Amino acid sequence: MAEGPPSMEEPEARELLAFLRPEARGDLKGRAVQFVLGLTGGAEGRRLLLARPDFLAALLALTGEPEAALAEAAFHALLNLAAEPGAAGALRAGMPDLLRRLLDPAFPLAAPACALLANWSREEGPCRELLAEVQRGGAGLAPLLEAFCAEDPRPGAPWHHLGSLLANLSQLPEARRALLDRSGCVVQKLLPFVQDAGSALRRRGVARTLRNCCFDHRHHEWLLSEQVDLLPFLLLPLAGPEEFPEDEMERLPLDLQYLPAEKQREPEADIRKMLLETLLLLTATKPGRLLVRERGTYFVLRELHQWEGDGGVRAACEKLIQVLIGDEPEAGMENLLEVEIPTEVEQQLQHLDQEEEEEEVLLGGIA
Numbered sequence: 001m002a003e004g005p006p007s008m009e010e011p012e013a014r015e016l017l018a019f020l021r022p023e024a025r026g027d028l029k030g031r032a033v034q035f036v037l038g039l040t041g042g043a044e045g046r047r048l049l050l051a052r053p054d055f056l057a058a059l060l061a062l063t064g065e066p067e068a069a070l071a072e073a074a075f076h077a078l079l080n081l082a083a084e085p086g087a088a089g090a091l092r093a094g095m096p097d098l099l100r101r102l103l104d105p106a107f108p109l110a111a112p113a114c115a116l117l118a119n120w121s122r123e124e125g126p127c128r129e130l131l132a133e134v135q136r137g138g139a140g141l142a143p144l145l146e147a148f149c150a151e152d153p154r155p156g157a158p159w160h161h162l163g164s165l166l167a168n169l170s171q172l173p174e175a176r177r178a179l180l181d182r183s184g185c186v187v188q189k190l191l192p193f194v195q196d197a198g199s200a201l202r203r204r205g206v207a208r209t210l211r212n213c214c215f216d217h218r219h220h221e222w223l224l225s226e227q228v229d230l231l232p233f234l235l236l237p238l239a240g241p242e243e244f245p246e247d248e249m250e251r252l253p254l255d256l257q258y259l260p261a262e263k264q265r266e267p268e269a270d271i272r273k274m275l276l277e278t279l280l281l282l283t284a285t286k287p288g289r290l291l292v293r294e295r296g297t298y299f300v301l302r303e304l305h306q307w308e309g310d311g312g313v314r315a316a317c318e319k320l321i322q323v324l325i326g327d328e329p330e331a332g333m334e335n336l337l338e339v340e341i342p343t344e345v346e347q348q349l350q351h352l353d354q355e356e357e358e359e360e361v362l363l364g365g366i367a
Helices: 010-020 026-039 043-050 053-062 068-082 087-102 110-120 124-135 142-149 158-169 173-179 186-195 200-213 217-224 230-238 269-282 286-294 297-307 311-325 342-360
Strands: none
Touching: 010 026, 010 053, 026 043, 026 053, 026 068, 043 053, 043 068, 053 068, 053 087, 068 087, 068 110, 087 110, 087 124, 110 124, 110 158, 124 158, 142 158, 142 186, 158 200, 173 186, 173 200, 186 200, 186 230, 200 230, 200 269, 217 230, 217 269, 217 286, 230 269, 230 297, 269 286, 269 311, 286 297, 286 311, 297 311
């Protein structure tokens, strides 16, 4: 079946749909899916397919095919379509089934299923629909969190990709309330994965989730208290093997004292930047600034700034250092989040996240 221009008459569309049905011959299904996948490679082809919900339904059905190559091609086509404006409504019908399947430890294509849901749920409306589906049945975020924190035996550990879903959900105040529930020790379960050496995807998802949680300044003192002890988890990936004078060493959290000579910093620049942005959010209130200052954060940032080669990360580091060493704001302006209108800051950061995530969720990057 040769690939043609991005236009299709009704008889051609019906014929193509017939080849995409589950009962169609396997070789014809494979060629039809590849043809549709080719259409999704261009903007006109994507618009053509999004105008026909029957094609979306057929592709969603094919993601459950027992032949992995065919199902994977259907997922790839859907991922391409999900990047197009207006795709959210067309893909909505498949969301509950995708969520159910990706949480099944036996499902072999959990990674592209999760990537598709992550791409679909970047905007607030679909994200709220995903949260409602997750909460259906009363379990809340628990199944997602349990799967994310579990050891995934499958090749590529596809549950690593759940970090993107958690990060998207944490944009919503309702999800943040669940993550910051002080009786359930929920956020504490995520902290060890800030340093998961085996998966940058997992580290990135947790870093985004923690940063989103820190937009709720009412929880800052609790997050920095011994009950959670968030600060060492944020600082340790930013710390290198440098030795500090004894008076500086004593001010650092215990986990950052006398680090070995082979200690490496977080290798991904975007993750280092998110950790710095999270620290900056924690210094938005006076109690947070005092706690972050008292525990020697400046010393770690000083060494990071000398080492850092990425311009964006250096700028984030400089901004945080200025807050830590600068004068206290005047009376009535102690809470910098309230002064700077956090929703605008949050929208800007989420826009940057969306640009970064467009690269993460492509099927070619799911290895």
